[in-house]
Amino acid sequence: MFNNIFSTILTDTAFGGKEFVLVTAIAFICGMIIAGTYMIKNRYSKSFVMTLVLLPMIVELVIILVNGNLGAGVAVAGAFSLVRFRSAPGRGQEITEIFLAMAVGLAAGMGYVGIALLFAIAVSGVNLILRLAAFGSENRGVKMLKISVPENLDYENRFEETFGRYLKEYRYEEVRTTNMGSLYKLTLSVVMKENSSSREFLDELRTLNGNLDISLGRMIEPMEAL
Numbered sequence: 001m002f003n004n005i006f007s008t009i010l011t012d013t014a015f016g017g018k019e020f021v022l023v024t025a026i027a028f029i030c031g032m033i034i035a036g037t038y039m040i041k042n043r044y045s046k047s048f049v050m051t052l053v054l055l056p057m058i059v060e061l062v063i064i065l066v067n068g069n070l071g072a073g074v075a076v077a078g079a080f081s082l083v084r085f086r087s088a089p090g091r092g093q094e095i096t097e098i099f100l101a102m103a104v105g106l107a108a109g110m111g112y113v114g115i116a117l118l119f120a121i122a123v124s125g126v127n128l129i130l131r132l133a134a135f136g137s138e139n140r141g142v143k144m145l146k147i148s149v150p151e152n153l154d155y156e157n158r159f160e161e162t163f164g165r166y167l168k169e170y171r172y173e174e175v176r177t178t179n180m181g182s183l184y185k186l187t188l189s190v191v192m193k194e195n196s197s198s199r200e201f202l203d204e205l206r207t208l209n210g211n212l213d214i215s216l217g218r219m220i221e222p223m224e225a226l
Contacts (some may be wrong), residue, residue: 008111063109
């Protein structure tokens with residue numbers, strides 16, 4: 001019984017009506033599983049989630065149409081290489097989900113519906129467990145500090161004493177000019193010491209930068225529209 005999962009439903013390398021309905025339904029279920037687990041504890045857009053649902057069925061149909069035709073298979077592979085799912089490079093998580101959706105669609109299109117369903121459940125489950133366990137996450141105590149300073153202020157030595165009293169660690173991430181070059185904007189990743197007051201920390205910084213803009217908040221990963 002278990003070995004039947006790893007066998008194809010095709011007996012004569014040709015699809016009939018029942019086989020087509022079955023593999024399409026399995027591809028849809030796999031897409032729903034992949035999209036559903038991706039939506040848990042993750043940031044997403046509606047268009048990307050719909051892509052994950054529909055992609056296995058699209059790939060499955062393409063594989064059915066080129067089944068046994070080497071020339072058509074090479075042409076389709078070239079077409080897939082030209083497909084752009086977004087205008088900017090995706091995060092590793094997004095690329096992984098797209099490849100997973102394509103892989104289960106490929107398995108379903110070749111008739112390996114058991115492998116497609118099992119693989120979608122297994123990989124999505126492992127992915128969800130790792131995400132819920134915060135595997136590989138950076139230190140949650142890291143915050144983003146942004147300070148505006150006048151162009152004539154020696155910022156490299158201005159804040160070190162205050163940083164030493166309130167911060168466990170800090171690192172300059174970016175320094176850029178703003179307001180037609182009349183201001184510098186410093187961006188730092190910082191970790192506050194335990195029991196340190198954010199308000200007192202910002203008040204001291206305000207006295208050092210001429211009461212210009214200061215912001216302190218958590219690190220936010222940029223999210224492009226998918």
